[in-house]
Amino acid sequence: MQFPVRWVALAAAALLVVFGVVLAVQTRSEPSVPRLVLEHAPVPSFSLKNLEGKPVTSAGLRNKTFVVNFFNSWCIPCRQETPALKEFYAEHKxxxxxxxxxxxxxxxxxxVRGYVKEQGITWPVAVDPSGSASLDFGTTGQPETYxxxxxxxxVCGRLGASSQAVLDAWLRGARNGQECT
Amino acid sequence: MKSRKLVPWIALAVVVTVGIVVLVVRSRPDNSPAARARRLEHQLACPVCEGQSIADSNAPQSRAIRDDIPRRIAAGQSDAEIRAYYVSRYTERILETPSNSGLGIVAWGLPAVAVILGSASIVIAVRRWSRTPRLAATDADEGIVRRARDDVGGENEDGR
Structure with a gap:
């Protein structure tokens, strides 16, 4: 019996092509919606200190609709987002x-102390020196808002600067048990 | 006399045994906390960049993970537990090696399939070549050889 060697070679080549195509379509894109929001996951437990050294914990936010904004002083989109956050906080505080x-x-x-003063940020700001809260949230950059x-x-959130209108819509959605748009 | 014949075999056995022992000892991983941390840094991919491990990346998240790994090791977590934590935070994309499920099976299996197919092809090709009959010499071929020999023989006699 003549074994079709050429068919074996063809099958191997076809397998390689299929694998290449599968890899090609598996593009790695960074989702702008954080994993916690996609999975509707519970808030990770954290225990941090604010700029005055007082504790800021996840337990202290229980039974509230709350916003968590990861940021820093050197991030340009964070600076660009600050006016919207200030308006939003003034409206709801x-x-x-x-x-x-x-x-x-x-x-x-x-x-950060200087930055907070310069920008007129009045909401509580906690420091995460070890990055543990950032890792527990699974942040992929800054600003990142939940x-x-x-x-x-x-229930809502994204990586990147958010506008006041978006933040208002997210807050309404979170209060009414709606999905974010 | 008989024992002298055994000497090469004993020498071979000693060399093989020593080689295996050296291989086993050298392939045993260093499980010191620093070595484990270094190993994990290379097993995890930077979650916010392309093609860089935690060890190579200078992204804030990578730096935070580099700082976090020794803390987890000190807290008594195993390498598998530490990897599982980061997978729970950043999905399986954070693993540098493919998982043993889903598309990862293709990545692990394809080289094995390629080796099996390649070996099978070589075996089949060799068997086919060995089965190909040798060409039998025809009378005309034999005549050519005979004439050539005669010519060479004649030249030798002339030259003597």
Missing amino acids: SEADFAMIGIIIDDDAST VFSPDGVA
Whole structure:
């Protein structure tokens, strides 16, 4: 019996082509929606300190609709986002069920102190010197903003600067149990 | 006399045994905390960049992971637990080696399939070549050889 060697070679070549095509279509794109939001995951437990050394914990945000914004002083999009965050915080800070914190990543407290003063940031800012909170959230950059519902589930958020309109819509969605758009 | 014949075999056995022992000892991984941290840094990919491991990347997330790994080792976590933590945070894309499920199976399996197919092709090709009959000499071929020999023989006699 003549074994078709050419068919074996052809099958091997076809396998290689299929593998190449599969690899080619598996493009690695960075999602702008964080994993916590995609999975509607609970807020990771964190225990940090603010710029005055007072504790800022995830437990302190329980039963509130809260916003967590990762940022730092050297990130240009963070600077560009700050006016929207200021407007947003001024609009909602008096609401009893609302809370917002900023978490500093990859920056030092003294630089951030100056930055917070210069930018007129009035919401609580916590320092994450070891980066553990950033890793627990699975952040992929800055600014990265999350909105959590009162039961502590990540419902909205994104990597990149957010506008006030988007933040307002996310807050409404989180309060009403709606998906973010 | 018989024992002298055994000497090369004993020498070969000693060399093979020593080689295997050296290989086993040298392939045993260093499990010091620093070595484990270095190994994990190379097994994990930077979650925010392309084609760089945690060890090579200077991205903030990579630096945070580099700082975090020794803390987890000191806390008694195994390498598998540490890898699982980062997978839970950044999905399987953070692993430098393909997983043993999903598309990862193709990555692991394709080289094996290629080796098997290549070996099978070589075996089949060799068997086919060995089965090809040798060409039998025809009367005309034999005549050519005979004439050539005669010519060479004649030249030798003339030259003597």
